[in-house]
Amino acid sequence: MKKKFLKMIFLFLIFIFNLSFSEKKIIYYGWATRDTIFVRENWQELDKLPFDGIGISVAIDRKRPTTGNGATGNLLGWNLFGDRKFEYDEFKEAIEDLKVPKWKNLKENFLACAVATKGQDKGLNWFDDTRWEIIYNNWEIFIRIAKEGNLKGIFVDFEHYDYDCELFRYAHHKAKREDRPFAEYKEKANQRGRDIMKITKRIFPDIIIFYNTGYSMYFTDKFRRGGPEEEARYSLLPSFLDGMLSEIGENMKFVEIASVDPELHRKGIYPYGYTEEEHFRKAYETVKNKCLSVTEYPEIFKKRVSAGFALSFDHPHREFNTEDLSKNYFTPEKFAYALENGLKITDEYLWIYTGTLQTSTFIPGKDYIDKYLEAIRKVREKFKLKNxxxxxxxxxxxxxxxxxxxxxxxxxxxxxxxxxxxxxxxxxxxxxxxxxxxxxxxxxxxxxxxxxxxxxxxxxxxxxxxxxxxxxxxxxxxxxxxxxxxxxxxxxxxxxxxxxxxxxxxxxxxxxxxxxxxxxxxxxxxxxxxxxxxxxxxxx
The missing domain is CATH 2.60.120.430 (Galactose-binding lectin)
Known part of the structure; x- marks a missing residue:
């Protein structure tokens, strides 16, 4: 195509519905995720994995590099919302780590973080501006690492992990932090989301933001529990996401990567374990249509939010049999079947998560892992083109x-x-x-x-x-x-x-x-x- 002509065209385009000839993509992030130090030293082996991108962690203390076993205390991404103010200079070596790989296969890599964990609570109050200035500072550093490290984006996990005053639960904050009306909390959560996205847009204007536990999880949780909006477990999450969405740039991607359907959830069919094409279609429909009733910005939502899915071949976690794969929920063959169905429906991305398997099971590979990786590889070959x-x-x-x-x-x-x-x-x-x-x-x-x-x-x-x-x-x-x-x-x-x-x-x-x-x-x-x-x- 004539580059000058295309450039003129793109100056005027506002993309709403993407039918470009791009690939369906498979990304990995789970307990086997490792830090930048490991990536620098092992990127050639990592590049052989049958994924399009992987999650990468950043070690706070490089003398204690992470081991890919699920421990989070030394991960920057699991301390962004804590009370420690980090400095950019602490992570210059991590950025240099990320510049070393010459990826041929893994070109959709991202930094991973979780913001609603017990270790980060430490009295976090939505109305505490001093604490939020620390969070904004840490977030800016995180985004700079992703941008300057030549990554495609970030993965944000909004799920509540193991603490008493859950970040997005209004009832907890009203009882344990500040007794204010629900409307005030929603407004403040929206503001915090806007501030987070303004920082992101300024530094990384073409970022991809994958997020887990999003609009569809809120919709599903509210559907399952019933009752007033303010009693929902993730009652403040839509406002926070809406704040981010209201500031999204035209070159950014906002991907709901673990789409959930409430009716399937009620039947005991959960994400990570979807198998049938119908399961993925229902979850897709929930994100694309039902969640429009949740957001304050339905028109922006329709243009900017894409639907993805999550699968885990060791689902349900902690019940994975490495000796007899036929006893697992997902055999390699069944996982390939589910993966193919998910890739048919997803807008672009499908996330593979493992909750029990450590890095050592991938590199060097174990026989039982190789069977799953080979199944993924074969399905991936079928989806080099998007639809x-x-x-x-x-x-x-x-x-x-x-x-x-x-x-x-x-x-x-x-x-x-x-x-x-x-x-x-x-x-x-x-x-x-x-x-x-x-x-x-x-x-x-x-x-x-x-x-x-x-x-x-x-x-x-x-x-x-x-x-x-x-x-x-x-x-x-x-x-x-x-x-x-x-x-x-x-x-x-x-x-x-x-x-x-x-x-x-x-x-x-x-x-x-x-x-x-x-x-x-x-x-x-x-x-x-x-x-x-x-x-x-x-x-x-």
């Missing part, structure tokens, strides 16, 4: 697609059958998605043996189709196509075109080949939603 597969159309031989330039483009190659030309392109599968009145921009460059007409079809969950065609596509050149969903196409079977694109499940984009038995080749570039179409159209 995208080759579309084999009418009278077409099998074709193929491949990623170019790190997923920014897709090359499609196919042939027509003997004495007939054929149709080839890409097929994008989605969970039922509302595309009503949406506008997209697509770049396409036909290379050879292609009829200069582009076809674009939408299918809903009932199998109904709407098709548009663009003629006079220039062969060998970049073509910019503006797609306005709902415009009456050349073939449209929706009864009310602009009103019935609320549950789209498949998109086809394809060409016809010109000659049979000759290779046809097309390169598809960016496919993105644009909010302000007039600005795009007015670009000279």
């Amino acid at each position: 995208i597969s080759f579309y084999r159309g009418y009278k077409c031989k099998e074709g193929k697609i491949e990623l170019l330039d790190g997923g920014k483009e897709v090359r499609v190659i196919w042939e027509g059958i003997l004495e007939n030309t054929g149709s080839g392109g890409i097929e994008i599968n989605l969970p039922p998605t509302d595309l009503r009145n949406k506008n997209f921009i697509l770049f396409v460059r036909p290379i050879t043996n292609v009829v200069p007409t582009l076809f674009f079809s939408l299918y809903d969950e009932k199998g109904r189709v709407s098709m548009n065609a663009w003629h006079n596509i220039k062969i060998g050149e970049d073509n910019r196509i503006i797609i306005k969903v709902g415009d009456k196409g050349s073939s449209n079977y929706f009864e009310k075109a602009r009103d019935e694109f609320d549950k789209i499940t498949k998109i086809l984009i394809y060409f016809n080949s010109k000659k049979p038995n000759e290779k046809a080749e097309v390169i598809f570039g960016e496919f993105k939603e644009v909010e302000n179409l007039s600005e795009i159209l007015n670009i000279p």
Whole structure:
């Protein structure tokens, strides 16, 4: 694609719904997570693991490096909200550690933290500005380490761990810290979230923030317990998250990485142990739709929050049998099945957690671990493309697609059958998605043996189709196509075109080949939603 032209386009784009040709990604963070010192010394072995990214810890005292056994006392990420004020200079060596690896595989790495733990409580009060200045200072250092260490982002665990005055529980703080109305606490939690995100945005404007125990956990917990909002265990968490969300930058990602569904929870089917495609779809629906009733910023939420999932092959924790894998909840085969179903539904990321396994079981590997890692590796290979597969159309031989330039483009190659030309392109599968009145921009460059007409079809969950065609596509050149969903196409079977694109499940984009038995080749570039179409159209 013409870089100067693309740069001009991107100045005006506001991305809402991402259909770029990127991969589904698997990240790991659990008890086997190690610190920057270990990463510096073992990054080549780590890079062989079948993940796209891993969580990394930062040791407070480098003379006591962490051992990957679940201990948290020497982890910076588990002390950010404590009463100790850290100094940036204490962690310059950690930043240098992170600059050493030359990752070929693990390119989505992140720092990990947990903010609601017993060791950090120490009288923490939402209204104590002095204490929160310490937290802001520590948070800034944490974000600087991630940014300057060339990581992709951070993982924030909001779950309450083992203490009496739980951070996000209003009833606890009202009884044990300050007796104030719920509304005042919500407002203050929102402010703290805003402050945290302002710091983050200033230092790391394109950060990815994964978070565990988020909106869907609050929604599920409230659904399960019932009662007034202020009695919920995580009653202040939505306000804190909303504060963060209100300050999110346009290049940031906000990923609810362990999506939960309340009905499944009530049946005893928990995240980390989801297996069926239906489980993941329900949790996805909870995040994308039901949680809109929880946030004060539903429009920002729809644009910025993506849904991910969590799986753990040693689920349920502390019951993992290393001698007879058939006795485990997840055998390697069953885990592969669940992983594949989760990757079908997730927007982009799936998190693998282990609650009992230490680093020594991964590096060097144990036989039983290798069986799970091999299962992950095989599934991961199937999902190098995000929801995208080759579309084999009418009278077409099998074709193929491949990623170019790190997923920014897709090359499609196919042939027509003997004495007939054929149709080839890409097929994008989605969970039922509302595309009503949406506008997209697509770049396409036909290379050879292609009829200069582009076809674009939408299918809903009932199998109904709407098709548009663009003629006079220039062969060998970049073509910019503006797609306005709902415009009456050349073939449209929706009864009310602009009103019935609320549950789209498949998109086809394809060409016809010109000659049979000759290779046809097309390169598809960016496919993105644009909010302000007039600005795009007015670009000279």
